[in-house]
Amino acid sequence: MAAEAGLSRERVLRAAVAIADERGTAGLTMRSLAASLGVEAMSLYHHVANKEAVLDGLVEVVMGEIEEAVAGLDAPAPEEDWRTAMRMRVLAAREVLVRHPWAPGVFESRTGTSLAVARYYDGVLGLMVRGGFSYELGHRALHALGSRALGFSQELFEPDGMEAPEEALAAMAEAVPHLVAMIADASHGGALLGWCDYQAEFEFGLDLILDGLERLRGKV
Amino acid sequence: MAAEAGLSRERVLRAAVAIADERGTAGLTMRSLAASLGVEAMSLYHHVANKEAVLDGLVEVVMGEIEEAVAGLDAPAPEEDWRTAMRMRVLAAREVLVRHPWAPGVFESRTGTSLAVARYYDGVLGLMVRGGFSYELGHRALHALGSRALGFSQELFEPDGMEAPEEALAAMAEAVPHLVAMIADASHGGALLGWCDYQAEFEFGLDLILDGLERLRGKV
DNA sequence: ACCTGAACACCGTTCAAGT
DNA sequence: ACCTGAACACCGTTCAAGT
Numbered sequence: 001m002a003a004e005a006g007l008s009r010e011r012v013l014r015a016a017v018a019i020a021d022e023r024g025t026a027g028l029t030m031r032s033l034a035a036s037l038g039v040e041a042m043s044l045y046h047h048v049a050n051k052e053a054v055l056d057g058l059v060e061v062v063m064g065e066i067e068e069a070v071a072g073l074d075a076p077a078p079e080e081d082w083r084t085a086m087r088m089r090v091l092a093a094r095e096v097l098v099r100h101p102w103a104p105g106v107f108e109s110r111t112g113t114s115l116a117v118a119r120y121y122d123g124v125l126g127l128m129v130r131g132g133f134s135y136e137l138g139h140r141a142l143h144a145l146g147s148r149a150l151g152f153s154q155e156l157f158e159p160d161g162m163e164a165p166e167e168a169l170a171a172m173a174e175a176v177p178h179l180v181a182m183i184a185d186a187s188h189g190g191a192l193l194g195w196c197d198y199q200a201e202f203e204f205g206l207d208l209i210l211d212g213l214e215r216l217r218g219k220v
Numbered sequence: 221m222a223a224e225a226g227l228s229r230e231r232v233l234r235a236a237v238a239i240a241d242e243r244g245t246a247g248l249t250m251r252s253l254a255a256s257l258g259v260e261a262m263s264l265y266h267h268v269a270n271k272e273a274v275l276d277g278l279v280e281v282v283m284g285e286i287e288e289a290v291a292g293l294d295a296p297a298p299e300e301d302w303r304t305a306m307r308m309r310v311l312a313a314r315e316v317l318v319r320h321p322w323a324p325g326v327f328e329s330r331t332g333t334s335l336a337v338a339r340y341y342d343g344v345l346g347l348m349v350r351g352g353f354s355y356e357l358g359h360r361a362l363h364a365l366g367s368r369a370l371g372f373s374q375e376l377f378e379p380d381g382m383e384a385p386e387e388a389l390a391a392m393a394e395a396v397p398h399l400v401a402m403i404a405d406a407s408h409g410g411a412l413l414g415w416c417d418y419q420a421e422f423e424f425g426l427d428l429i430l431d432g433l434e435r436l437r438g439k440v
Numbered sequence: 441a442c443c444t445g446a447a448c449a450c451c452g453t454t455c456a457a458g459t
Numbered sequence: 460a461c462c463t464g465a466a467c468a469c470c471g472t473t474c475a476a477g478t
Contacts, residue, residue, distance in 0.1 A: 121376075121399065146376065147375075156367050179338065212432050262464085
């Protein structure tokens with residue numbers, strides 16, 4: 001409320017993260033950001049170039065948290081067990097993203113490659129090279145992993161996210177018979193609540209890719 | 221220019237696709253959309269509820285093109301060769317998306333599940349079930365594929381997209397040594413131009429997942 | 441140097457009015 | 460019924476002015 005002077009880029013970005021955590025990125029405007037700091041919107045422009053720079057800064061902050069989480073890991077040396085080392089790294093990144101559900105959307109919105117993201121992928125590649133990957137296979141692996149290396153994947157279709165998937169799908173039963181059957185199959189025991197474990201699904205997809213890469217390691 | 225009367229939802233959506241194709245979604249506003257139809261912005265609201273409905277309609281149009289492409293495929297019966305059938309379907313979808321580079325971004329921006337997208341995933345699931353998948357494994361496969369089933373994957377880090385990756389990365393060489401070495405390795409022959417083939421990388425990632433699923437088919 | 445108020449050029453959208 | 464003009468409540472951002 002009261003304007004504590006001494007604004008700084010860091011303070012602006014911390015406030016932006018707080019707003020995004022509470023209200024999502026839709027609620028993050030230059031005016032709301034300024035208000036949360038007890039200041040006028042125009043004051044922000046002395047510390048960040050514009051709103052795009054604020055979003056870039058958001059990526060930096062999240063990547064900082066991820067790097068911190070990765071650094072605190074007690075992972076095996078990649079030379080010993082690259083797969084476990086990679087798995088732990090990705091799941092540590094995922095834990096950070098769970099705290100900032102808006103982060104994937106902001107990552108995707110950035111067109112240029114940020115240094116912080118490049119540095120993270122450099123670490124992922126370094127891990128694989130130490131684990132016995134050629135640069136060529138490492139390159140392909142980065143593409144194959146895509147955003148999964150950072151702990152999230154794109155879900156375009158989420159029957160699980162529906163409030164009442166059974167009713168919703170029943171309404172369009174003839175249009176999507178297999179999805180209806182799939183849910184019926186999953187709920188054969190009775191309760192449908194939480195029938196889909198996102199964390200387990202993420203790990204399944206991740207393991208599928210890591211297993212595939214392990215099979216190619218040393219051969220390509 | 222001259223207002224040809226006889227606006228309709230379909231005509232509005234076709235115009236919206238044309239604008240997105242030419243200028244990207246940033247250039248798609250209710251005002252620009254109306255102008256391209258020789259009409260005032262407010263006229264649009266007689267045919268679409270609001271801008272969100274326009275974006276939903278964009279998804280419908282693209283999904284329609286994808287379903288059309290899939291229907292025209294001469295793919296093997298899933299019972300005979302589910303992997304080839306799936307591969308052809310995904311790559312056909314990808315060809316449509318290449319024509320509409322803005323589409324992935326719009327897909328991601330939709331929170332609710334659209335009927336058109338649900339129908340597509342229903343087809344994917346049906347293909348797998350006919351190919352010998354249990355509903356349980358089919359469910360996991362849908363998650364593992366994610367947006368890849370529709371022909372695109374999330375690339376958060378694209379050194380390839382840089383105009384001059386060598387110089388750009390050289391500037392931050394000490395921060396990302398492995399990425400620099402990877403590019404040096406890829407350009408050992410000389411020309412770096414087109415060193416990364418996005419289509420090939422997409423197919424590599426897709427095959428990695430399809431191979432993994434094939435190994436589990438019938439066992440889970 | 442840092443912060444501010446008023447203003448500008450945009451948005452999506454409501455509303456009352458036209459035909 | 461369909462289309463319109465003016466207006467409203469927002470955006471991000473520029474600019475000249477304050478301290």
